Amino acid sequence: MLRKLRQQSPYHLMLLPSIVLVFIFSYIPFYGLVIAFQKYNPGLGFNSPWVGWDNFSHVFSQPNFVRTIWNTLYMSAFKIIGGIIVPVIFALLLNEVAHSAVKRAFQTLVYIPNFLSWVIMAGILLDILSSDGILNTFLGLFGMEPISFLGNPSIFPWTMIVSDIWKGFGFGTVVYLAALTSIDPGLYEAAVIDGAKRWKQTIYITLPLLMPTIVLMSVLSLGNVLNAGFDQIYNLYSPVVYQTGDIIDTYVYRLGIQQAQYSIATAVGLFKSVISTVLVALSYLLAYKVAGYRIF
């Protein structure tokens, strides 16, 4: 054991800086969580008076907080599901494109929106989706009334879901394309000999071999189930769609951050972290049980 450790010591040394950094920036700040249980006054620092669970009950007693949890789960669930299905399908289709220049061009094109920040993207979407914007003008050609994509509470969440998937699916596509190239071509050759056509090959070879990557991506994204995309929604929402579009993060922003209510913001942050940790652990367990897959 000791000898093994000595043999591997250069590797452990290489690991050391990141362990130290993670410790300093991710573990030490845990101490700051105490202000979730205090009435925090910057002048008094951590000696601020203790208030127990008051900050939590204050947030949870807000009548509109429950709907923000529901909105958050609703939107992030569809974003996560769509964020898995769409890139997988797109990657499968793109993989069939024989011409490699075309393939790469498409790959780049769908990846580009991923690099734009939501502030910029929101400006673009506001233009595209306005009542005299390009999309409504197009729909108008078919005699449709202009649709208020950002002002109608029943449509708004779907505008968010679709635009988020559209912006992000390029990244997933690249990941799945990479996974596809690692599939042994011998398997396809054997399948062809057995008489399998494209569709059967996809079902019985490609998808099963992609599964570990899909599970990995899903497990990673489940940690985000309580983050329905602050940047996106904050830049696109308005009071008229609070009912269906207000998420935990935007609500807490208006409740706590804007007025420097650090205790309340921290309380909600802690609440979200606990839930997310449970969800990640759960999905990890599920992935192992169902797909036999583990990250570690």
Added chain:
Amino acid sequence: MAKKATTVILSLCVSAALLAACSNSNGNSQHEASNTGTNTNDVAASNEVDPSNPAFSAYKEPVTIHTVTSEYASAKYPEGDDITNNVWIRRYKEKLNIDVKTDWVSDEYDTKLNLAISSNNLPDVFKVNASQLQQLIEADMVMDLTTVFDTYASERLKGYMEADADSYESGKKDGKLFGIPQLHWGLIEQPDFLWIREDWKQELGLADPQSVDDIKNIALTFMDKHGGYGIAVDQTLDYLNLLAIAWNAHPDMWIEDGSGKLVYGSTQPEMKAALAEWADWYKQGIIDPEFAIKDFSAMNADVVAGKVGVQPYYQWWGYNPGVDTVSNLGKDAIFYPYMIPTVDGKEAKHSIFFANGSYTVIKKGFKNPEAIIKILNDYAYIVDEGVGKESEETLSALLDNDIAHVVGAFRVLNPNSDYEQYEAVSAALQSKDTAGLTTAGMWQKYNNSVAFIDKATPGAAGDYLQQGAPKTAYGLAKKVLDSRNYIKTALWGATPEVMASYGTTLDDILTEGFTKIIMGTESIDYFDTIVQNWRTAGGDTAAEAVNEVYGK
């Protein structure tokens, strides 16, 4: 991002804790120093060049002050200058022998200052907001300035405090002065107006609005002739709410109801009447059909593009969107302000809010608090008395190009300045006699008004519409103030802490609900439901707190 923000805050807190731990010994010595603070006046006096004039006297030995500040984006410095080294900083040294050192400059001033507060790493003097002032007093970190202010403040500076005694009081706790309110340009900037596009109004031969029906008819006539919608407002309802005084409703303001209790204006029955009418306007297409998703800049973009001719707005319409409107559509497309009429054809009572936003405070234990008062005296002197006593170049360097605003903690404004300024400027424009222009600000407004009249310079539209036009915002506002045709908010000072704990969520409930009523997705009776929601969400608690602090 909120998560990121939380993370940032958490890590800030932790680093703050570490710093606090390191500087604890330091903190103790400061507290000890403050015990001997009463003797510092004598020490300081022996350092005065001219002890008979303490308010303006320079020091024999240089005094050093550490401060912090935020960048002032629109200031245009001469080559080589910046916010930490400019004509003001050099003036403090030359005139008073005070070295001002800026420890840091930040765009995230409040956040960075909170960090400095929590790490007990305060500069000697700095600017705070009302809630930071309360926290600092609570934590015993700022100095009691009662004596030093009385001893060293110039007559002019004391006069400012008398002119806005309520704000002065808000800087005190238990009768002791902890924060010197920086004050404001005056209540004259508060009344709001209905702005109407002049060339359209002329073209269609429309009379000035005398009642709410007139507003509606002007908007409808504009729509007939020029298409589009009638009245420009935005999603926050802040601009539409300016019209509420026509129904004698005072949204966002704490007012006394008949029985002496303080209530929130947005939840009163008068507001319901206003909303009912607005819902009808929306149905007729008078209110922008897309207002619910338009923010401030989208709203103004339509004005600048010439899509709309009526806009309820603050007195500074001429600066934004006025400047852009004039450069885009020409001089004739200018909007003029009109008094907002009531439903029964009278002049509406205006809403006046608490105007003081920031305070200058001094760290407990600082040796030369009087040095800061001297600088404040000097600022007031330059702004109010400089013309004639200082050279034009000196004044221009200190005040023009927004250099007047780069002084951070070191200023108190004259709460009568805009009122006096308007009187002088309008008189000078009428008589062509400029003898009455005694401050640099008056000259600026006068010159710009002349520039707009002669050359229609778009950049001068702001000053022109505020003070120089045939119909000016300040002309109307002066009438409002002189006839006392306004209601002051009862919440004249810091917001009670329990209200801050709701952030903006209480107002959000109202904005969301009102928007639904206006757009017709809910009927007007929904108003009662909204008020009930508001009360249970914390409105009742807030009302209790306000009544406790400000009630009689």
